[in-house]
Amino acid sequence: MSELGTLEDLPADYRQALAAQNLVPLWPSLRAVLPHGQPGPRTHATMWSYESLRPLLMQAGELTPIEKAERRVLVLANPGHGLEKMQASSSMYLGMQLLLPGEWAPAHRHTPNAVRMIVEGTGAYTTVNGEKCPMQRGDLILTPTGLWHEHGHDGDEAVVWLDVLDLPLVYYMETSYAVEGEKQDVVPRRGDREYLRGGVVPSPVFTRDTSAYPMLRYPWVDVRAALEALAAERPGGDAVQVAYVNPEDGSDCQNILGFSALMLRPGETLALPARSPAMVFHVIEGGALVSADDTAFTLAEADTCCVPGFARVTLKNRSTSEPAFVFIADESPLHRKLGLYEVRA
Amino acid sequence: MSELGTLEDLPADYRQALAAQNLVPLWPSLRAVLPHGQPGPRTHATMWSYESLRPLLMQAGELTPIEKAERRVLVLANPGHGLEKMQASSSMYLGMQLLLPGEWAPAHRHTPNAVRMIVEGTGAYTTVNGEKCPMQRGDLILTPTGLWHEHGHDGDEAVVWLDVLDLPLVYYMETSYAVEGEKQDVVPRRGDREYLRGGVVPSPVFTRDTSAYPMLRYPWVDVRAALEALAAERPGGDAVQVAYVNPEDGSDCQNILGFSALMLRPGETLALPARSPAMVFHVIEGGALVSADDTAFTLAEADTCCVPGFARVTLKNRSTSEPAFVFIADESPLHRKLGLYEVRA
Amino acid sequence: MSELGTLEDLPADYRQALAAQNLVPLWPSLRAVLPHGQPGPRTHATMWSYESLRPLLMQAGELTPIEKAERRVLVLANPGHGLEKMQASSSMYLGMQLLLPGEWAPAHRHTPNAVRMIVEGTGAYTTVNGEKCPMQRGDLILTPTGLWHEHGHDGDEAVVWLDVLDLPLVYYMETSYAVEGEKQDVVPRRGDREYLRGGVVPSPVFTRDTSAYPMLRYPWVDVRAALEALAAERPGGDAVQVAYVNPEDGSDCQNILGFSALMLRPGETLALPARSPAMVFHVIEGGALVSADDTAFTLAEADTCCVPGFARVTLKNRSTSEPAFVFIADESPLHRKLGLYEVRA
Amino acid sequence: MSELGTLEDLPADYRQALAAQNLVPLWPSLRAVLPHGQPGPRTHATMWSYESLRPLLMQAGELTPIEKAERRVLVLANPGHGLEKMQASSSMYLGMQLLLPGEWAPAHRHTPNAVRMIVEGTGAYTTVNGEKCPMQRGDLILTPTGLWHEHGHDGDEAVVWLDVLDLPLVYYMETSYAVEGEKQDVVPRRGDREYLRGGVVPSPVFTRDTSAYPMLRYPWVDVRAALEALAAERPGGDAVQVAYVNPEDGSDCQNILGFSALMLRPGETLALPARSPAMVFHVIEGGALVSADDTAFTLAEADTCCVPGFARVTLKNRSTSEPAFVFIADESPLHRKLGLYEVRA
Numbered sequence A, B, C, D: 001m002s003e004l005g006t007l008e009d010l011p012a013d014y015r016q017a018l019a020a021q022n023l024v025p026l027w028p029s030l031r032a033v034l035p036h037g038q039p040g041p042r043t044h045a046t047m048w049s050y051e052s053l054r055p056l057l058m059q060a061g062e063l064t065p066i067e068k069a070e071r072r073v074l075v076l077a078n079p080g081h082g083l084e085k086m087q088a089s090s091s092m093y094l095g096m097q098l099l100l101p102g103e104w105a106p107a108h109r110h111t112p113n114a115v116r117m118i119v120e121g122t123g124a125y126t127t128v129n130g131e132k133c134p135m136q137r138g139d140l141i142l143t144p145t146g147l148w149h150e151h152g153h154d155g156d157e158a159v160v161w162l163d164v165l166d167l168p169l170v171y172y173m174e175t176s177y178a179v180e181g182e183k184q185d186v187v188p189r190r191g192d193r194e195y196l197r198g199g200v201v202p203s204p205v206f207t208r209d210t211s212a213y214p215m216l217r218y219p220w221v222d223v224r225a226a227l228e229a230l231a232a233e234r235p236g237g238d239a240v241q242v243a244y245v246n247p248e249d250g251s252d253c254q255n256i257l258g259f260s261a262l263m264l265r266p267g268e269t270l271a272l273p274a275r276s277p278a279m280v281f282h283v284i285e286g287g288a289l290v291s292a293d294d295t296a297f298t299l300a301e302a303d304t305c306c307v308p309g310f311a312r313v314t315l316k317n318r319s320t321s322e323p324a325f326v327f328i329a330d331e332s333p334l335h336r337k338l339g340l341y342e343v344r345a
């Protein structure tokens, strides 16, 4: 790999002539945009403590009425990208959203895809294309691209959830926009009840559901039961992990980001191979140590962290007597679809 | 549609000259092989009563030791095809198989695909590519093309199951053969436990199972629960039916035949549209009236019937107080893959 | 593989009792329907000489007016299936069709798929869903399932073509029927001109053609040129063969049967591996020796032969100075879609 | 759409407390990242004149030896993104590359995908995974993700080509890197000769090529002939456009960007609907007027321009006697794969 010419090697008037025509010489920047052997990420391994941010989120509830916020969210921003960019990674956005009893976040739809991982509180719900989805700790609720969604709250305590969106990518691609709508009529259908068991799907009069999002709510009680069953079935040390999928065709449940849940057995340590996508970890139950290359985080329940792609990550259950449950978001559907997915042994 | 020339219209010596060269004039047979508007099926609507056939099946157990039968099966043969053809329809084979305590039906594999719907008895099991699948009333067990399988029996009562195979089609295509094997070693993995819940699938360290048959046993307790949940979710008269699918990608669970389970609510009558595939109905619980065009059958538990393609079929629960549960096999994956699937309103 | 009980081993009254209930014991027939290691085909290797059959075909033109034949075809029937079954193999039908100047074979459509390989004569055409396809020696014209088609003749000499249909399979599946129609209006579009070059496809205003059959005519002049180019590109002894495909997605050009063209270089001998599908060979130019297991045929131009699946086939160019060109039809799309395709080294 | 709170509405100490925890309030930026109804692109409609930039490119040849440049490229940079970002749009990079007689741009491979549209000169070639591709005016040559490629020059005049890469997106995703390699051995195979005709593909001994990039060079002589044939076939005013595709399966020829060629008939004006992807136009032959919303460019041969997504674009042939031929690159495969593709009537 030879050393290349620099911008300074070029005559000043030549550089000016280039700029006047919107031209830039490639070679002074070639190594920077095509580094040798591995990308140079801007994403930093970063952690957000729920205990620390919770008071600020509650304070936001006091400072800003829902009508002035529409979505009352504190964005978990990665300093590697600059906080104002509101990115956790190149393609993931994270936010902690607060909804207070009686509040309503009005209906809209937009090109970016979102999921909601409920963190605390009961009584809130999200209505997605007419399907009213109850929100309880650990539930995952999809609000995919183009689907109408709004949040309401019939309970009496603050409800908080973690939003995960592909907003940074969709915005980068110059495709991000929203449309506002009226309060939706609720239809009775509930996908989480229709796809209760694996291996069988509704087929009334031999007809399958071919809509893009047949299941919008993944109840934690069911996902947890699936993890427990898997742990019982695979005693030998295999990772106990399930992916959230479209129950009709097994594809990733959303277009761009992937979601999974992991159970760390008591005392278990799990080393992940280096993979191209950035990842987000959020603890649903228990506690975990997350190390990514030279950085390490100690996560308690409801804590969240992000690690860049190509990092070597190790997860360790902090308890030797209780399992830990971790929600994971990553960019793997995006990388696979674009032919950029890579795993290094 | 004009009238065409007949074989008799042709001179005898011309016909002889044709036959000598393995030639046949098309036009005398054209209307027969291409009837107007709808096929002319050989498959007759036919019913087999379990109560009636059971004594003969038990007698087979006395007359023929398992070593002389390998698979002790009474084939449910459609008289429209000629009994000796052992066909329920053009592409479906049905058999009632008896395994007695302590017997063993040795390992083999073959090109035709089979499923087993357990009819009575406990203690038997099928081992498929090393996975030992318990057999209980209503369970569906796959033994797909090319997979080793054998049946054993650790219990103390006769066990009977209904075999459904695509043997007639695979035989017709001149692709049917078997290979015999040694007793299989059992591996601990159990697919029915790994795919317990809908919408989530195992993904240890972000890796999915891409094998063709990740789930080999569909426990009736789970399928029944799925039907009950669906019935609760769809009060409005929609058919309560689930398809047995590959839990990883939602495709039909086998290559050629399709399988589903239907719950008829108390008193419910369900009219099916005319569809190109022939169908088989087997009552798992309760009783049903099945009518197909001008034929009607009264089915009790464990009874089985077959109806030809393009028939107009109505299913009626015989009870006004209890649900009925019906297992259905049909040729729809075959018809869809070959571009021949048709539904008539 | 133990010896099994026979039908005669069973008491006569037991056998009567079985038949009365449409029941058949499996074990006496088990080895016949599931032979060990390889299927037992009914299809025989069979050859039809064009020189020999041509006079009989012309005589058919005298004996039977087109109005009495609708399609004036001599079917190439495989004696292994019984001539009256009109099958070349389990799933292939072959026929030599004669159309005389001024005749018209009226419009109809049907579930079986057909292709036409033109054998001799000019001036005829086939209109398929409104696209008028000229018919010249070696051209392949598709009339796929459900598409309207009719044949006309504006020339002044007898035109003959080879029909290849999946009629035996579609008939066996009880899905074969036809509908008659009016003379079609011709639309100007010509698929063979729109897909002239490989690697580029029409996309007016970024829109692709998603119809099932964007190309209905494969001109021999183009297919021959593709073979010549391939022969020039691959001097090293690779087989020079091209498959007829849907130019939009590269899938087999029809649903059930596959079609390809082969060039045998001067003096070339090509040994094919044993494959599960039956095959048909028809010589477009030159001459070839075809051997299948213990049978051998000497084919001249326009001759046709059929070989069963799993046969070991060798093709040899009869000339050491001229290439030979062979059209091939086989059952491989069917076998692949149903998971039954097999190649033996 | 109500007015939302601003950053300034929040107490300064609260904002500091947020920043200290890498938190950012969403609502002050909500409308900016999710504008109403349509994205707000940074990409400007921008044009680069070949006549103007050519002297600067030739000067680069004098100023910087190939060893100091590795790839001697002037990047066509969009001022809307900032020139130093070297982007034509969010996901497209454009560069004019100069190779002088006897020069060699050494072998490497990288995650971004590139294509080369030859602009002038003869004698140069690109070797891609061992296939040596001649470079002539109008040819399109692929160097897809992960494939080794190098450029050499056996001729005696300057050769220039237009590079189109998805580098900005791949870099944004933190997946961009390169690996350097040795001079490749050339293998004799030439994909452009193997896929000469549409509708037929090589299938030696019934085997298809399943590699990701079976065709690496799309000769202009063939693409132009396809456009001429299409123009003759569709006289009625349809757009005459072809897409560059994988000849085996008809998919876009690369993973992220799409490529097509357009013929404007003499005097023709073509209005494109507003579509989400940004587009690049490069004139291969003739001249064209390109207008995008309120901007208009007059393009001569070898000129290039870029327009943002969602713009309404009109193309007009500047000549009333000669056709114009335009090469188009766009982001539509990316938008389709991610579920973000949109067309507005």
Ligand SMILES: [Fe+2]
Residues within 6 Å of the ligand: A108, A110, A114, A143, A149
């Ligand atoms: Fe939203």
Ligand SMILES: [Fe+2]
Residues within 6 Å of the ligand: B108, B110, B114, B143, B149
């Ligand atoms: Fe078996």
Ligand SMILES: [Fe+2]
Residues within 6 Å of the ligand: C108, C109, C110, C114, C143, C149
């Ligand atoms: Fe026909």
Ligand SMILES: [Fe+2]
Residues within 6 Å of the ligand: D108, D110, D114, D143, D149
């Ligand atoms: Fe490169």
